[in-house]
Amino acid sequence: MEYIILDKRLDYDGSQISSLWAYNLADVQADSIIAFRGGCDVKAEHMIDLEDKKQGDLIFSTDMVHFIIEHFDSTDLKLVYARQRLFTALVAELLSGYGNAIVRRGDDLFVEGKKLTVSIASTSAVSQKIHFGINVVHDHYGSLEDIGISGSEVAGLMEKIVMLYYNEFADIEEDLRKSRPLDVI
Structure with a gap:
């Protein structure tokens, strides 16, 4: 897995969820996590959640921390939801x-x-x-500001989150290489 923390501001519009975005952005051809800070304004044509789209929900924030994760080992929808929940739990714990x-x-x-x-x-x-x-600041929704994390601390937080996920997968890969299959017992 590769990771990148962008030092330039980049707004999220939903197009970044497309396949091979990391390759187009930075020639990354491996599993990856990319973090950046910027606004968020997802237009209907980029909405993946059909419930949000049908209800006409707005996905908007002037300042967020974004993480884009891509895995190439499977196209299993249930597995990517499990990975999404793992990422969410890691962030919640932090x-x-x-x-x-x-x-x-x-x-x-x-x-x-x-x-x-x-x-x-x-x-x-x-x-x-x-x-x-994650909202950095927001007038209506929760934000890092509500937690007591200032704007100057956001870059450090982004790095901590990226490294939590990166290290979790490095540990999983290590465990895979030391476990024998059940049919060998």
Whole structure:
């Protein structure tokens, strides 16, 4: 797995969830997690969640931290949802360390009853993709500001989150290489 933390601002519009985005962006041809900070404005043509699309929901924020994850080992939708939930749980655990009660419901995180994150997972013919966004500041929804994480701390938080996921998969890969199959017992 490769990881990149972009140091330039990049707004998320939903097109980044497309397959091979990391390859188009930075020549990454491996499983990857890419983090960046920017606004969020997902137009209807890029909405993957049909419930959101049918209800005319807006996915908008002026300042978010975004994570785009791509895996090439499977196009199984159930597996990518499990990976999305794992990522959400890792983020919840990390953010809970800041002293706030972070509540996870599926792939969503809440602080003080306000939705803190947006996330979507899907598959294509070649890969699994996950987008996970956390509000840095927001007037209506929950935000990192509500947790007590200032704008100057966001870059460090992005790195911690990326490394949690990266290390989790490095550990999984290591475990795969030391476990014998059941039919060998």
